[in-house]
Amino acid sequence: MPRLLIVAHAPSANTLRLREAAERGARHPDIEGVEVTVRAPLEAGPEDVLACDAILLGTTENLGYMSGALKDFFDRSYYPVLEKTQGLPCALYVRAGRDGTGTCRAVEGIVTGLRWKWVQESLVLRGDWQDAFADQVEELGMTMAAGLEAGVI
Numbered sequence: 001m002p003r004l005l006i007v008a009h010a011p012s013a014n015t016l017r018l019r020e021a022a023e024r025g026a027r028h029p030d031i032e033g034v035e036v037t038v039r040a041p042l043e044a045g046p047e048d049v050l051a052c053d054a055i056l057l058g059t060t061e062n063l064g065y066m067s068g069a070l071k072d073f074f075d076r077s078y079y080p081v082l083e084k085t086q087g088l089p090c091a092l093y094v095r096a097g098r099d100g101t102g103t104c105r106a107v108e109g110i111v112t113g114l115r116w117k118w119v120q121e122s123l124v125l126r127g128d129w130q131d132a133f134a135d136q137v138e139e140l141g142m143t144m145a146a147g148l149e150a151g152v153i
Helices: 013-026 046-050 068-081 101-114 132-150
Strands: 003-008 035-039 054-060 089-096 123-126
Touching: 003 013, 003 046, 003 132, 013 035, 013 054, 013 089, 013 132, 046 068, 054 068, 054 101, 054 132, 068 101, 089 101, 089 132, 123 132
Parallel strands: 003 035, 003 054, 054 089, 089 123
Antiparallel strands: none
């Protein structure tokens, strides 16, 4: 059974709603053939990446960069997975107060070094909180899981 790993930083009630939405989408009742694992970045490590078939990353925009927690995840995981996960399908959502460009650039640079494969363009949730953000992240989680189940990612 293919495995989807969700690694998402959730330091606030709203970002927790996003991580829960990603999981809800990935566990949609119509998707039965995918195992979903959800980890906070400080709890995830290379063993989780090595055990998955696709990864969904979530982060806040912090000072124009990814969260320190997600950076820590990459710091601990990068070299142990570097030669073993090339082509790993991935996607990213960013909860950005204003822009998200620097955050995307930072994550995309690391992903390029890992030679992972983007499933879609990064989802950037800009501005004041909107309930629609959770819907968008839920759809992203569902898309990733359905793609894995169908064998297209």
